[in-house]
Each structure stands twice: as C-alpha cells, then as structure tokens.
Amino acid sequence: MRIQIEGLTFSYGEKRILEDLRLTVESGERVGLLGVSGGGKSTLLKLISGLYEAKTGTISIENAKTAAERRQLVAMVMQNAPLFPTSIRENITCGHPLWEEWLEAACRAAQLSDWLATLPEGPDTFVGERGGRVSGGQAQRIAIARAIAKDAPVILLDEPTSALDGETTGALLTALENLTRGKTVLHVSHRPETLRDCTRVLRLEGGRLYAE
Ligand SMILES: Nc1ncnc2c1ncn2[C@@H]1O[C@H](COP(=O)(O)OP(=O)(O)OP(=O)(O)O)[C@@H](O)[C@H]1O
Numbered sequence: 215m216r217i218q219i220e221g222l223t224f225s226y227g228e229k230r231i232l233e234d235l236r237l238t239v240e241s242g243e244r245v246g247l248l249g250v251s252g253g254g255k256s257t258l259l260k261l262i263s264g265l266y267e268a269k270t271g272t273i274s275i276e277n278a279k280t281a282a283e284r285r286q287l288v289a290m291v292m293q294n295a296p297l298f299p300t301s302i303r304e305n306i307t308c309g310h311p312l313w314e315e316w317l318e319a320a321c322r323a324a325q326l327s328d329w330l331a332t333l334p335e336g337p338d339t340f341v342g343e344r345g346g347r348v349s350g351g352q353a354q355r356i357a358i359a360r361a362i363a364k365d366a367p368v369i370l371l372d373e374p375t376s377a378l379d380g381e382t383t384g385a386l387l388t389a390l391e392n393l394t395r396g397k398t399v400l401h402v403s404h405r406p407e408t409l410r411d412c413t414r415v416l417r418l419e420g421g422r423l424y425a426e
C-alpha cells in the first residue's frame with residue numbers, strides 16, 4: 215500500500231520537529247531513513263502509524279487518512295520498546311484472540327521457536343517486569359512476532375537491529391526479512407549498512423527529507 219505525506223508540520227510544544235515534509239512511498243517499496251539523533255525520525259514513524267495525530271498536513275495510506283484508520287494498516291517495531299509485564303503469548307497477541315497455529319507461525323517466522331521449545335511454559339512464560347527476564351535480542355524478536363501476527367501491509371522499523379551482539383543478529387535479520395517480505399517498508403537506522411536492501415535511502419534534516 216502506498217504512503218503519501220504532504221505539508222506535514224509537527225512540533226512538541228514550541229519545538230518544531232517536522233517542517234512542511236513531503237514523502238511518497240510506493241506500494242511494496244522499501245525506503246531507508248537516516249538522520250542525526252533527535253532529528254525527528256521516530257516522531258515521523260509515530261505520526262505515520264497513527265500514534266500521534268498531525269494537526270498540519272496530510273498522511274494517507276491508500277485511502278486511509280485518519281490516525282485511527284492508519285493504525286489498522288501499520289505494524290511498527292519500535293525503538294527500545296519495553297515488553298508488557300505479562301506472558302510472551304500476550305506480548306505477541308496484545309490481548310486479541312489469535313488462532314494457535316497463527317501464533318506458532320509468527321513465532322517461527324520471528325525465529326523464536328527454538329528458544330520457546332527450551333522453556334517449560336513455552337509461550338506462557340512471564341517476561342518479567344519491563345521484559346527483564348528476556349535478552350534484548352529475544353525481546354526484539356517478540357516485538358517482531360507481534361508485528362508479523364498483525365499481518366499489516368505497511369511495516370515501520372525503528373532501529374530494529376540496534377544494541378545486538380553478533381550471535382543474535384543473524385536470527386534477527388531473518389525475522390525482519392520474514393516480517394517485511396512483500397510489504398511497504400520504512401526503515402529507520404543510524405547505520406547505512408543496515409539499509410542495503412532498501413530501494414532508496416532518505417535523510418531527515420532540519421525537519422525535511424532529502425535523497426541520500
Ligand atoms: N514526547 C515528546 N515530547 C517532547 N519532545 C519530544 C518527545 N519525543 C521526542 N521529543 C523530542 O523531539 C526531537 C525528535 O525526537 P525523535 O525521537 O523523533 O528523534 P530521532 O530522530 O528518532 O532520534 P534518535 O535517532 O535518537 O532515535 C528530540 O529533540 C526529542 O527530544
């Protein structure tokens with residue numbers, strides 16, 4: 215599905231973050247997004263996903279224009295998002311009824327199955343307060359399984375490979391490939407080398423986007 219943004223201006227209080235920004239991402243395209251820390255990349259993803267409402271400008275995904283409509287069409291893997299203090303299962307389904315086979319398929323695609331098989335309680339294992347009982351890589355793959363289970367046409371990735379050791383990077387990259395295959399993707403990263411599979415890379419600077 216196509217993402218189209220026009221005249222998007224956004225501030226936190228007095229602090230202007232995005233300035234008359236425009237962007238078109240064609241259906242099935244994979245666009246990388248770079249930019250300095252604090253430049254507004256996460257803010258842009260939160261606006262597209264419908265987490266925040268833009269007061270100035272339009273953001274549409276095909277014909278969906280309101281934040282509530284866009285939320286249905288987008289799955290986002292957030293930067294350093296903590297898990298909910300509940301089971302792995304609940305962290306993936308977010309309380310929505312989910313067919314068991316569908317959950318298992320999402321766990322397989324997110325490269326969680328081998329680890330889950332070693333846990334006596336499997337997907338019903340408690341992740342701890344703020345996900346304290348799982349590693350950073352496992353938490354990231356649980357977040358990816360949640361996005362896979364949603365099966366949304368638009369995928370927004372916010373630094374999904376940050377803070378990872380070499381051992382889990384392979385599993386994480388495979389999980390991300392499974393999540394994004396055939397979808398419209400916007401991938402935020404600090405590291406250009408993680409954006410090699412993107413059709414084009416943009417840089418967010420001074421509230422606007424520029425071709426890299
Ligand atoms: N909820 C908020 N309320 C007020 N200011 C915020 C809020 N979220 C972010 N900011 C500020 O807005 C600016 C942009 O933040 P944002 O998180 O979008 O940047 P970013 O490009 O994602 O940075 P990074 O690369 O470090 O993740 C920063 O100066 C930040 O401090």
Ligand SMILES: [Mg+2]
Pocket residue numbers: 255256257293372
């Ligand atoms: Mg960010």
